[in-house]
Amino acid sequence: MTKEFFTATPVKQVFDRIVEFVPVGTEKVPTAETCGRILATDVVAQTHLPGFARSTMDGYAVRAAATFGASESSPAYLEITDTVQMGMAAQAPVGNGQAAGIATGGMLPEGADAVVMLEHAAKLDETALEVYKSVAPGANVVAADEDVAAGQKMLAAGSRIRPQEMGLMAALGMETIRVFKKPVIGIISTGDELVEIGQTPVPGQIRDVNTYSLAGTVGQAGGIARTYGIVADRFDALRSTCTRALSETDMLLISGGSSVGTRDLTLEVIESLPDSQILFHGIPIRPGKPTILAKIGQKALWGLPGQIASAMVVFDRIVARFVGHISGNALSYRQHDRITAELTRNLSSVQGRTDYVRARIVEDQGRFYAEPIPGPSGLIRTLVEADGLIEIDMNTEGLEKGETVFVTLLR
Template identity: 40%
Template structure:
């Protein structure tokens, strides 16, 4: 038998170039919808935005009494605060009857809906009943023991991104959002055919001169690991007719075909000869590659369908599979991005990381703190705690690992090193771009575009001031900021220091959100309406968290007043919208996108700038350059305008 192709051994990179070129355009195979029960291990085909708020209502975190926090100030065991206990307690799964007013309290179970008027929950252990009154023995602050609606997941928030692989963490998030079917990338079907008279199936009695077919098992599992669906085709003897029939059957049912054996000069090795007869153009692309192990490898294509004859020896077969086939398979399965800026993943071993912020802990209890990891300019690991609380479903899904605070430690100071333990089944991978700071729907647009270019990213939302501090310390590539400076009446630029560069972003229209039809706000000028509302009994506001860019605008509108609800801080625009839409608050300040998405009224105040701040030393990093290029592209500007942003 002639072996012309095998005599022309080619360079490894040239062989791969030929193979890839024959398969282009190379990308995910398409979308299919599956039930949530069958989604584990599948690859998301599109971003998933939550259709609901999670939790969907203001929720008590413990058994106790819903109160107005100010009614408990000064309480102690010796001098408890006496509150009238409302006759109708909160019942699980039912909206509360009545409203908590001055001097009253309402019994509430863990997980119950917080009634209107209440802004805190006193745990039952800190109370005593006295007839129809409750004696409060310990004061609480606004927000104590309450998870506000939309705090964990906000309606419309992108929670999972296209090409995420669904583990039990992600399926739990989908279930929490009420999603029962999901669009996933179709798994590439990979036909696996073993050939050779000497091959027998595992489990059969051993025979002289015969070997068990380990390649089919190894390759099938490797295909699964790469995101494909193996199609075992059994063992075919060294007969041209049998190999030809098996190959034609495999080409008919699969997206990619693997054969093992039959690539060397032995007289019974017929695979390459049959390929030359059966395949449509371009046919055999390389037969013999300068590899050790793996020299006999044959790469071919029938149309745009890859056909690979792997060496028969198991070590050579699996080595060449991972070198040439697995990368293609991962792209087809949506598990790899094209043109990665760098490869590799962090291993799952324990490591040490520096804590960028101080963290308090309840003494006497061992505490486990879930974190997201990044690196400083010197490559040292930084661990950002995820602070959404034990009731959150996204905390676990976002975590890169965790560290332990021993029970005798009440505080871990910023700058301390902590030992990071891996989350079971999770291997944190390095990404091309780390953004720390304020979150915005516009960033979702930009990061989705970057993902399509093969640029992976990690976003850690800590607010504008936290992001600016992180970029100064060299803990991220960029910080999302929208900080207002009243002295200069401008955004972001006044906060730059030496060594920091402003990357222009886009505008967002901020204003007062309220329930449509509320005559106290409808049709009025924003500043006037807020001033009047601040002086009106019964009107409740919802504030933004300290350190956010929006908080400065709120203070400007309030002009020093402190209306009801001022002490209650929401951490996002969507949480503001949830509080107003559900009636817990009557007004707040958020971007107009939130008002439109939730059907709320909106009084414009001003355009604010959402920009990115980058350390000058990182501007030329590939991920940062890609970010800058995307923000300047007309495609992204158009997409941002489509979301209602000012670009």
């Protein structure tokens, strides 16, 4: 274990810094365009839903007391006085000993408090009905406020809108809703060894993978990626691009240049920017230890490792929560979906750091197995093959084959 792991900022302290960054602004958007957006205001129902008592079955609206004691051997006899038309109120109330035909979703007539299912009754003629099973008050009926009551707080600001929340807002007649804007996240790739993906690399060069992978993760985290291409390892070039990007975005990611070395310009550039503050340089995790977080004015600037697996693991486990926070997402702290699986081989670790091991999930005869994927953090293949990450706690020396582990699914 190296001294750097002891001096690195623990992950909990990294997340403690999240409150130093403010969420982006808000905007009103049509309800039809809100899926995946973050609510900027509470949603309080102004009316009851469904707004009237409705039948949940095809059958007959009745007063329940008129059916008490009814059975196949001793049916109750009722008079059919009406048939409720869909989308319309009943023409007449239901009195004692009376019934009205009704379809699923129909409005319960005044006086009725239950619905006899169609299969529990039989028409003798156009006005006479036999009922073979008694019903209790409220049977096969949805009350006027059973779904939503007027004045009820249904959704909280800071929650993510899913299709079901869209449906709720539509049911409440909300044509537009105020949401947080999607934060614009700038991405800069640094390194003299990088070339554009349309170029053929010569020996010593590689294509710029990180710009594309990070842009995808930004989108999945709820942001809008704005890429600034490849910047050479030159102080003036990197500083100029950072200055421009910070003026156009809500957060900036610099991929590469965060490791300790003679060509590391990221810290020098960050420190030269107006109103800059290095919050930490180094997190005790693997991969991704040399990560930097700086605060430039009110914006976060991240120095991510250049190795693709390191950069994406750091984004997935650390940066994404910061993106969620400035997106207004009050629940961005929640874990991703994860499953339990049996580990297929031993995994070693070093106390004092948290290891994130890429793994594939294999199902065999109803059981899940986690197969660690070996390989250094510069291999994109290891991420393509991975379904998720196994976390080895910083106080654990390793995991043994056969242990049950949690696998946090990658986005």
